[in-house]
Amino acid sequence: MIRFGPAGIPLSCKGRTLRDGISDVHHLGLTAMEVQFIKVNPLTRVVLDEEIGKLPRELVQQLVVAASPAGREYAPPSLASLTNALGRRDSVTTLTWSLAKDYADLQQTKALARALDVDLTLHAPYYVDFFGSAEARARSIRQIQWAVVLAEGLGARLTVTHLGFYGPMDRADSIQELTSIARELSDWTREYSRGTVRLAIEPSGHPDVFGSRDEVLELARRVKGIVPVLNLPHLAARDRLTFDEPEQLAPVVEQFVEASGRELYLNFSGVEFYGPGEFRLTPIKRGRVRFDPLAEVLADRDYDATVISSSPLLEHDAMYMKLLYERALSRRWAKRHQPPPPKPAPAPAPGKPPAKPAAKPAGKPAGKPAARPAARPPPKRPPTGRPGAARRPPRDRRDRAKAKGGSGRAQRRRR
Numbered sequence: 115m116i117r118f119g120p121a122g123i124p125l126s127c128k129g130r131t132l133r134d135g136i137s138d139v140h141h142l143g144l145t146a147m148e149v150q151f152i153k154v155n156p157l158t159r160v161v162l163d164e165e166i167g168k169l170p171r172e173l174v175q176q177l178v179v180a181a182s183p184a185g186r187e188y189a190p191p192s193l194a195s196l197t198n199a200l201g202r203r204d205s206v207t208t209l210t211w212s213l214a215k216d217y218a219d220l221q222q223t224k225a226l227a228r229a230l231d232v233d234l235t236l237h238a239p240y241y242v243d244f245f246g247s248a249e250a251r252a253r254s255i256r257q258i259q260w261a262v263v264l265a266e267g268l269g270a271r272l273t274v275t276h277l278g279f280y281g282p283m284d285r286a287d288s289i290q291e292l293t294s295i296a297r298e299l300s301d302w303t304r305e306y307s308r309g310t311v312r313l314a315i316e317p318s319g320h321p322d323v324f325g326s327r328d329e330v331l332e333l334a335r336r337v338k339g340i341v342p343v344l345n346l347p348h349l350a351a352r353d354r355l356t357f358d359e360p361e362q363l364a365p366v367v368e369q370f371v372e373a374s375g376r377e378l379y380l381n382f383s384g385v386e387f388y389g390p391g392e393f394r395l396t397p398i399k400r401g402r403v404r405f406d407p408l409a410e411v412l413a414d415r416d417y418d419a420t421v422i423s424s425s426p427l428l429e430h431d432a433m434y435m436k437l438l439y440e441r442a443l444s445r446r447w448a449k450r451h452q453p454p455p456p457k458p459a460p461a462p463a464p465g466k467p468p469a470k471p472a473a474k475p476a477g478k479p480a481g482k483p484a485a486r487p488a489a490r491p492p493p494k495r496p497p498t499g500r501p502g503a504a505r506r507p508p509r510d511r512r513d514r515a516k517a518k519g520g521s522g523r524a525q526r527r528r529r
Contacts, residue, residue, distance in 0.1 A: 116412060117233050117420045118436040119146030120428035121381070132213040132223050140230040144432055147227075148381075148422045149236045149270065151261050155210040158188065161200045170196045170206060171217040178217070179260045180207040188256075191263050193306060209260065220267035227269060233420060235314075235379070236265040238275040244295055245281035245288070254278065258299055258313075259306075266307045272379060273303065274314045274343060277324040292324055293333060300339040314341040314379060319351035319392030326352060327366070334373040344370040344378060347385035347424075350403045351392035357403060360410040367411050376417040382408070382435065383425030395424060398431045405435050409442040 123135030124142065132149065139147050156179075170178040181196060182189040184203035189195060200206070214220050227234050238261035242254040258275055265273045277296065281288040300313045315333055318325030327349050334342040344367065350356060357363040371378050384401020386393040398405055412419060421439075423432035 115418050117146035118432050119144045120432050121148040121422050121424040122150045124429035133226050136227050136232050146233045146420050158207045161204045167199050177209045178206050179263045224269035234270040235272040236270045242278040262303050265311045272314045297337045300337050304339050312341050314343050316343040317345050317348045319348035321390050331373050342370050342373045344380035347383050351385050360407045363407050364411050371417050378419040381422045381424045397425050397427045405438050409438040413442040413446045
Protein backbone atom coordinates (compact mmCIF):
# COMPACT_ATOMS: atom_id res chain seq x y z
CA MET A 115 0.00 0.00 0.00
CA ILE A 116 1.16 3.54 -0.70
CA ARG A 117 0.05 6.65 1.20
CA PHE A 118 0.40 10.37 0.47
CA GLY A 119 0.01 13.25 2.89
CA PRO A 120 1.32 16.65 4.06
CA ALA A 121 3.79 17.54 6.78
CA GLY A 122 1.39 19.45 9.02
CA ILE A 123 -2.15 20.80 8.93
CA PRO A 124 -3.19 21.55 5.31
CA LEU A 125 -3.04 25.17 4.24
CA SER A 126 -6.62 25.01 2.92
CA CYS A 127 -8.01 23.76 6.24
CA LYS A 128 -10.47 26.25 7.75
CA GLY A 129 -9.90 25.04 11.30
CA ARG A 130 -6.45 24.98 12.90
CA THR A 131 -6.83 22.08 15.32
CA LEU A 132 -5.22 18.73 14.72
CA ARG A 133 -8.56 16.98 14.28
CA ASP A 134 -9.61 19.57 11.69
CA GLY A 135 -6.40 18.87 9.80
CA ILE A 136 -6.96 15.10 9.85
CA SER A 137 -10.51 15.52 8.57
CA ASP A 138 -9.32 17.84 5.79
CA VAL A 139 -6.62 15.37 4.77
CA HIS A 140 -9.26 12.67 4.48
CA HIS A 141 -11.59 14.88 2.39
CA LEU A 142 -8.72 15.65 -0.01
CA GLY A 143 -8.23 11.95 -0.71
CA LEU A 144 -4.94 11.69 1.21
CA THR A 145 -4.15 8.99 3.77
CA ALA A 146 -1.11 10.18 5.76
CA MET A 147 -0.04 13.14 7.86
CA GLU A 148 3.16 14.07 9.66
CA VAL A 149 2.29 16.01 12.83
CA GLN A 150 4.69 18.88 13.51
CA PHE A 151 5.85 19.14 17.14
CA ILE A 152 8.00 22.24 16.71
CA LYS A 153 7.60 24.62 19.63
CA VAL A 154 8.27 23.21 23.08
CA ASN A 155 6.91 25.09 26.11
CA PRO A 156 7.56 22.89 29.16
CA LEU A 157 6.59 23.69 32.72
CA THR A 158 7.75 21.68 35.72
CA ARG A 159 5.77 22.26 38.92
CA VAL A 160 4.77 20.60 42.20
CA VAL A 161 1.52 18.62 42.31
CA LEU A 162 -1.42 20.61 43.67
CA ASP A 163 -3.49 19.39 46.60
CA GLU A 164 -6.54 18.64 44.45
CA GLU A 165 -4.34 16.54 42.09
CA ILE A 166 -3.04 14.17 44.79
CA GLY A 167 -4.26 10.62 44.18
CA LYS A 168 -5.06 11.18 40.49
CA LEU A 169 -3.25 9.68 37.53
CA PRO A 170 -1.09 12.09 35.51
CA ARG A 171 -3.08 11.29 32.36
CA GLU A 172 -6.37 12.11 34.09
CA LEU A 173 -5.55 15.76 34.73
CA VAL A 174 -7.87 18.06 32.76
CA GLN A 175 -6.30 20.77 30.58
CA GLN A 176 -2.86 19.46 31.53
CA LEU A 177 -0.72 17.63 28.96
CA VAL A 178 1.59 15.75 31.33
CA VAL A 179 4.67 14.19 29.71
CA ALA A 180 6.69 13.30 32.82
CA ALA A 181 6.16 12.75 36.54
CA SER A 182 8.95 12.70 39.11
CA PRO A 183 8.82 11.50 42.74
CA ALA A 184 9.33 13.87 45.64
CA GLY A 185 12.88 15.12 46.06
CA ARG A 186 13.87 14.62 42.41
CA GLU A 187 13.83 17.45 39.91
CA TYR A 188 13.30 15.47 36.71
CA ALA A 189 12.96 11.81 35.74
CA PRO A 190 12.67 10.48 32.17
CA PRO A 191 9.10 9.63 31.15
CA SER A 192 7.99 6.08 31.80
CA LEU A 193 4.73 4.17 31.68
CA ALA A 194 5.02 3.44 35.41
CA SER A 195 5.31 7.11 36.37
CA LEU A 196 2.45 8.16 34.05
CA THR A 197 0.10 5.38 35.15
CA ASN A 198 0.61 5.61 38.93
CA ALA A 199 -1.24 7.97 41.25
CA LEU A 200 0.42 11.25 42.12
CA GLY A 201 1.67 11.76 45.65
CA ARG A 202 2.30 14.78 47.81
CA ARG A 203 5.28 16.91 46.79
CA ASP A 204 5.66 15.01 43.49
CA SER A 205 6.50 17.11 40.44
CA VAL A 206 4.99 16.94 36.95
CA THR A 207 6.18 18.33 33.61
CA THR A 208 3.45 19.67 31.36
CA LEU A 209 3.55 21.00 27.80
CA THR A 210 1.59 23.87 26.32
CA TRP A 211 0.85 22.62 22.81
CA SER A 212 -1.66 24.19 20.44
CA LEU A 213 -2.62 20.85 18.90
CA ALA A 214 -3.69 19.07 22.10
CA LYS A 215 -4.71 20.18 25.59
CA ASP A 216 -4.58 16.94 27.57
CA TYR A 217 -4.30 13.19 27.20
CA ALA A 218 -8.03 12.79 26.56
CA ASP A 219 -7.63 15.16 23.60
CA LEU A 220 -4.87 12.93 22.23
CA GLN A 221 -7.12 9.88 22.51
CA GLN A 222 -9.94 11.57 20.59
CA THR A 223 -7.51 12.54 17.81
CA LYS A 224 -6.18 8.98 17.72
CA ALA A 225 -9.69 7.55 17.35
CA LEU A 226 -10.52 9.99 14.54
CA ALA A 227 -7.34 9.17 12.61
CA ARG A 228 -8.05 5.45 12.81
CA ALA A 229 -11.69 5.90 11.77
CA LEU A 230 -10.64 7.92 8.70
CA ASP A 231 -7.65 5.66 7.88
CA VAL A 232 -5.09 8.46 8.15
CA ASP A 233 -1.63 7.17 9.10
CA LEU A 234 0.04 9.51 11.62
CA THR A 235 3.71 10.16 12.26
CA LEU A 236 5.26 12.90 14.39
CA HIS A 237 8.30 15.10 13.80
CA ALA A 238 10.29 16.09 16.87
CA PRO A 239 11.70 19.63 17.29
CA TYR A 240 14.22 20.42 14.59
CA TYR A 241 16.93 21.95 16.73
CA VAL A 242 19.01 19.40 18.63
CA ASP A 243 22.55 19.78 19.96
CA PHE A 244 24.32 16.81 21.51
CA PHE A 245 27.82 18.34 21.51
CA GLY A 246 27.16 21.71 23.13
CA SER A 247 26.79 22.18 26.84
CA ALA A 248 25.50 19.49 29.18
CA GLU A 249 22.21 21.37 29.50
CA ALA A 250 21.81 21.53 25.69
CA ARG A 251 22.40 17.79 25.43
CA ALA A 252 19.91 16.98 28.20
CA ARG A 253 17.32 19.32 26.66
CA SER A 254 17.69 17.66 23.24
CA ILE A 255 17.19 14.21 24.77
CA ARG A 256 14.13 15.38 26.73
CA GLN A 257 12.54 16.90 23.63
CA ILE A 258 12.86 13.67 21.67
CA GLN A 259 11.43 11.71 24.63
CA TRP A 260 8.47 14.09 24.91
CA ALA A 261 7.87 13.68 21.19
CA VAL A 262 7.72 9.91 21.69
CA VAL A 263 5.21 10.37 24.53
CA LEU A 264 2.96 12.45 22.28
CA ALA A 265 3.37 10.01 19.39
CA GLU A 266 2.30 7.12 21.62
CA GLY A 267 -0.76 9.06 22.74
CA LEU A 268 -1.71 9.93 19.15
CA GLY A 269 -1.17 6.42 17.84
CA ALA A 270 1.67 7.57 15.56
CA ARG A 271 4.03 4.82 14.51
CA LEU A 272 7.18 6.92 13.94
CA THR A 273 8.96 9.79 15.66
CA VAL A 274 11.13 11.56 13.09
CA THR A 275 14.17 13.55 14.21
CA HIS A 276 17.64 14.77 13.27
CA LEU A 277 20.82 14.17 15.23
CA GLY A 278 22.29 17.64 14.89
CA PHE A 279 25.79 18.91 14.15
CA TYR A 280 29.02 16.95 14.35
CA GLY A 281 31.11 17.44 17.45
CA PRO A 282 34.39 19.34 17.78
CA MET A 283 36.34 16.08 17.67
CA ASP A 284 37.09 13.99 14.60
CA ARG A 285 34.07 13.15 12.43
CA ALA A 286 34.44 9.41 13.03
CA ASP A 287 34.39 9.98 16.80
CA SER A 288 31.32 12.21 16.44
CA ILE A 289 29.49 9.53 14.47
CA GLN A 290 30.39 6.96 17.13
CA GLU A 291 29.05 9.21 19.90
CA LEU A 292 25.83 9.95 17.98
CA THR A 293 25.36 6.24 17.37
CA SER A 294 25.55 5.61 21.11
CA ILE A 295 22.96 8.34 21.78
CA ALA A 296 20.65 6.97 19.07
CA ARG A 297 20.91 3.48 20.57
CA GLU A 298 19.90 4.76 24.03
CA LEU A 299 16.96 6.69 22.59
CA SER A 300 15.83 3.73 20.47
CA ASP A 301 15.94 1.36 23.45
CA TRP A 302 14.01 3.82 25.60
CA THR A 303 11.42 4.36 22.84
CA ARG A 304 10.85 0.63 22.45
CA GLU A 305 10.52 0.16 26.22
CA TYR A 306 8.16 3.11 26.75
CA SER A 307 5.84 2.45 23.80
CA ARG A 308 6.10 -1.35 23.98
CA GLY A 309 7.11 -1.47 20.35
CA THR A 310 4.30 0.68 18.95
CA VAL A 311 6.56 3.68 18.18
CA ARG A 312 9.92 3.60 16.40
CA LEU A 313 12.59 6.25 16.10
CA ALA A 314 13.22 7.50 12.53
CA ILE A 315 16.43 9.36 11.63
CA GLU A 316 16.28 11.86 8.77
CA PRO A 317 19.25 12.86 6.57
CA SER A 318 20.39 16.46 6.28
CA GLY A 319 21.15 18.66 3.30
CA HIS A 320 24.02 20.47 5.04
CA PRO A 321 27.51 18.92 5.16
CA ASP A 322 28.10 20.08 8.76
CA VAL A 323 25.11 18.13 10.09
CA PHE A 324 24.95 14.38 10.64
CA GLY A 325 22.87 12.72 7.94
CA SER A 326 24.56 11.66 4.72
CA ARG A 327 23.12 8.68 2.90
CA ASP A 328 25.84 6.29 4.08
CA GLU A 329 25.70 7.56 7.66
CA VAL A 330 21.93 7.13 7.99
CA LEU A 331 21.96 3.67 6.41
CA GLU A 332 24.88 2.52 8.57
CA LEU A 333 23.12 3.81 11.69
CA ALA A 334 19.97 1.85 10.80
CA ARG A 335 22.04 -1.33 10.35
CA ARG A 336 23.92 -0.95 13.64
CA VAL A 337 21.07 0.20 15.92
CA LYS A 338 18.00 -1.97 16.30
CA GLY A 339 14.71 -0.15 15.89
CA ILE A 340 16.04 2.81 13.86
CA VAL A 341 14.12 3.59 10.65
CA PRO A 342 16.01 5.54 7.95
CA VAL A 343 14.00 8.31 6.29
CA LEU A 344 14.52 8.78 2.57
CA ASN A 345 14.58 12.56 2.08
CA LEU A 346 15.57 12.95 -1.56
CA PRO A 347 15.85 16.79 -1.54
CA HIS A 348 18.38 16.62 1.32
CA LEU A 349 20.37 13.84 -0.35
CA ALA A 350 20.31 15.64 -3.70
CA ALA A 351 21.61 18.87 -2.15
CA ARG A 352 24.31 17.09 -0.17
CA ASP A 353 25.55 14.89 -3.04
CA ARG A 354 24.80 17.39 -5.83
CA LEU A 355 22.57 14.93 -7.68
CA THR A 356 19.22 15.51 -9.35
CA PHE A 357 18.12 11.88 -9.86
CA ASP A 358 16.71 12.58 -13.32
CA GLU A 359 16.52 8.91 -14.38
CA PRO A 360 14.70 6.02 -12.66
CA GLU A 361 17.77 3.82 -13.22
CA GLN A 362 19.85 6.24 -11.15
CA LEU A 363 17.25 6.44 -8.37
CA ALA A 364 16.24 2.78 -8.07
CA PRO A 365 19.41 1.56 -6.22
CA VAL A 366 19.11 4.38 -3.64
CA VAL A 367 15.45 3.56 -2.96
CA GLU A 368 16.22 -0.14 -2.65
CA GLN A 369 18.90 0.55 -0.02
CA PHE A 370 16.45 2.45 2.17
CA VAL A 371 13.75 -0.18 1.64
CA GLU A 372 16.01 -2.96 2.85
CA ALA A 373 17.25 -0.94 5.84
CA SER A 374 13.70 -0.03 6.93
CA GLY A 375 12.24 -3.53 6.83
CA ARG A 376 10.33 -3.19 3.53
CA GLU A 377 8.33 -0.18 4.79
CA LEU A 378 9.65 2.93 3.05
CA TYR A 379 9.09 6.34 4.63
CA LEU A 380 10.14 9.30 2.50
CA ASN A 381 9.84 13.08 2.39
CA PHE A 382 9.80 14.99 -0.86
CA SER A 383 9.72 18.62 -2.02
CA GLY A 384 11.52 20.92 -4.38
CA VAL A 385 14.97 22.15 -3.39
CA GLU A 386 17.44 24.86 -4.38
CA PHE A 387 21.20 24.37 -4.13
CA TYR A 388 23.57 26.94 -2.75
CA GLY A 389 27.25 26.50 -1.98
CA PRO A 390 28.09 23.05 -0.63
CA GLY A 391 24.59 22.20 0.56
CA GLU A 392 20.92 23.06 0.59
CA PHE A 393 19.59 26.61 0.35
CA ARG A 394 15.84 26.17 0.88
CA LEU A 395 12.88 23.92 0.09
CA THR A 396 10.57 24.99 -2.74
CA PRO A 397 7.39 23.73 -4.44
CA ILE A 398 8.04 20.64 -6.51
CA LYS A 399 7.56 22.34 -9.88
CA ARG A 400 10.22 24.96 -9.04
CA GLY A 401 12.87 22.70 -7.54
CA ARG A 402 15.92 21.00 -8.98
CA VAL A 403 14.62 17.49 -8.28
CA ARG A 404 11.60 16.11 -10.13
CA PHE A 405 9.13 13.58 -8.74
CA ASP A 406 8.49 11.81 -12.07
CA PRO A 407 11.48 9.38 -11.83
CA LEU A 408 10.52 8.49 -8.26
CA ALA A 409 6.92 7.88 -9.38
CA GLU A 410 8.21 5.43 -11.99
CA VAL A 411 10.21 3.59 -9.33
CA LEU A 412 7.28 3.47 -6.89
CA ALA A 413 4.97 2.15 -9.61
CA ASP A 414 7.12 -1.01 -9.82
CA ARG A 415 7.43 -1.50 -6.06
CA ASP A 416 6.51 -4.60 -4.02
CA TYR A 417 6.64 -2.91 -0.58
CA ASP A 418 4.61 -0.41 1.46
CA ALA A 419 5.49 3.27 1.19
CA THR A 420 4.47 6.58 2.78
CA VAL A 421 5.20 9.79 0.86
CA ILE A 422 5.11 13.05 2.86
CA SER A 423 5.05 16.45 1.18
CA SER A 424 7.38 18.85 3.02
CA SER A 425 7.19 21.58 0.39
CA PRO A 426 5.72 25.04 1.17
CA LEU A 427 2.52 24.01 -0.65
CA LEU A 428 1.94 20.98 1.64
CA GLU A 429 -1.31 19.29 0.54
CA HIS A 430 -1.22 20.75 -2.99
CA ASP A 431 2.10 19.05 -3.74
CA ALA A 432 0.93 15.91 -1.94
CA MET A 433 -2.00 15.66 -4.33
CA TYR A 434 0.32 16.50 -7.25
CA MET A 435 2.64 13.62 -6.31
CA LYS A 436 -0.32 11.29 -6.03
CA LEU A 437 -1.44 12.33 -9.53
CA LEU A 438 2.03 11.69 -11.00
CA TYR A 439 2.13 8.29 -9.31
CA GLU A 440 -1.27 7.32 -10.70
CA ARG A 441 -0.15 8.33 -14.20
CA ALA A 442 3.00 6.23 -13.88
CA LEU A 443 0.90 3.33 -12.63
CA SER A 444 -1.45 3.66 -15.62
CA ARG A 445 1.48 3.64 -18.06
CA ARG A 446 2.91 0.57 -16.36
CA TRP A 447 -0.43 -1.25 -16.54
CA ALA A 448 -0.92 -0.33 -20.20
CA LYS A 449 2.60 -1.52 -21.04
CA ARG A 450 2.09 -4.88 -19.36
CA HIS A 451 -1.38 -5.44 -20.83
CA GLN A 452 -0.82 -4.47 -24.45
CA PRO A 453 -3.09 -6.28 -26.96
CA PRO A 454 -1.32 -9.07 -28.91
CA PRO A 455 -0.12 -8.13 -32.41
CA PRO A 456 -2.31 -9.32 -35.34
CA LYS A 457 -1.42 -12.71 -36.79
CA PRO A 458 0.23 -12.59 -40.27
CA ALA A 459 -1.61 -14.10 -43.24
CA PRO A 460 -0.58 -17.71 -44.07
CA ALA A 461 1.96 -17.97 -46.92
CA PRO A 462 0.78 -19.79 -50.13
CA ALA A 463 2.01 -23.32 -50.82
CA PRO A 464 5.15 -23.54 -52.98
CA GLY A 465 4.47 -24.07 -56.71
CA LYS A 466 0.83 -23.07 -56.50
CA PRO A 467 -0.24 -19.64 -57.69
CA PRO A 468 -2.27 -17.62 -55.22
CA ALA A 469 -6.00 -17.88 -55.70
CA LYS A 470 -7.61 -14.97 -57.44
CA PRO A 471 -10.46 -13.28 -55.71
CA ALA A 472 -13.88 -14.35 -56.97
CA ALA A 473 -15.40 -11.99 -59.53
CA LYS A 474 -18.58 -10.24 -58.63
CA PRO A 475 -21.71 -11.36 -60.56
CA ALA A 476 -22.45 -9.12 -63.49
CA GLY A 477 -25.54 -7.01 -63.08
CA LYS A 478 -28.09 -5.92 -65.70
CA PRO A 479 -26.79 -3.50 -68.33
CA ALA A 480 -27.65 0.02 -67.59
CA GLY A 481 -30.21 1.34 -70.13
CA LYS A 482 -31.92 4.63 -70.67
CA PRO A 483 -33.79 5.98 -67.70
CA ALA A 484 -37.51 5.23 -67.86
CA ALA A 485 -39.74 8.15 -68.75
CA ARG A 486 -41.83 9.58 -66.01
CA PRO A 487 -45.62 9.15 -66.37
CA ALA A 488 -47.56 12.21 -67.48
CA ALA A 489 -49.07 14.30 -64.75
CA ARG A 490 -52.82 13.91 -64.35
CA PRO A 491 -55.01 17.01 -64.77
CA PRO A 492 -56.51 18.31 -61.54
CA PRO A 493 -60.15 17.26 -61.01
CA LYS A 494 -62.84 19.78 -61.82
CA ARG A 495 -64.70 21.20 -58.88
CA PRO A 496 -68.52 21.41 -59.11
CA PRO A 497 -69.97 24.92 -59.27
CA THR A 498 -71.29 26.44 -56.07
CA GLY A 499 -74.57 28.31 -55.54
CA ARG A 500 -78.03 27.54 -56.81
CA PRO A 501 -78.27 24.82 -59.35
CA GLY A 502 -78.45 26.12 -62.91
CA ALA A 503 -77.32 29.65 -61.99
CA ALA A 504 -74.16 31.00 -63.60
CA ARG A 505 -71.47 32.27 -61.32
CA ARG A 506 -71.13 36.04 -61.43
CA PRO A 507 -67.87 37.80 -60.84
CA PRO A 508 -67.75 39.82 -57.61
CA ARG A 509 -68.20 43.60 -57.77
CA ASP A 510 -66.80 46.33 -55.70
CA ARG A 511 -68.97 48.44 -53.37
CA ARG A 512 -68.29 51.53 -55.44
CA ASP A 513 -69.31 49.74 -58.68
CA ARG A 514 -72.56 48.62 -57.10
CA ALA A 515 -73.27 52.18 -55.92
CA LYS A 516 -72.65 53.60 -59.38
CA ALA A 517 -74.94 51.00 -60.89
CA LYS A 518 -77.76 52.15 -58.62
CA GLY A 519 -77.44 55.79 -59.61
CA GLY A 520 -74.30 57.36 -58.30
CA SER A 521 -72.50 57.67 -55.09
CA GLY A 522 -74.13 58.15 -51.73
CA ARG A 523 -73.26 61.90 -51.66
CA ALA A 524 -74.94 62.46 -55.01
CA GLN A 525 -78.12 60.70 -53.87
CA ARG A 526 -78.35 62.94 -50.77
CA ARG A 527 -78.08 66.05 -52.93
CA ARG A 528 -80.92 64.89 -55.09
CA ARG A 529 -83.09 64.48 -52.05
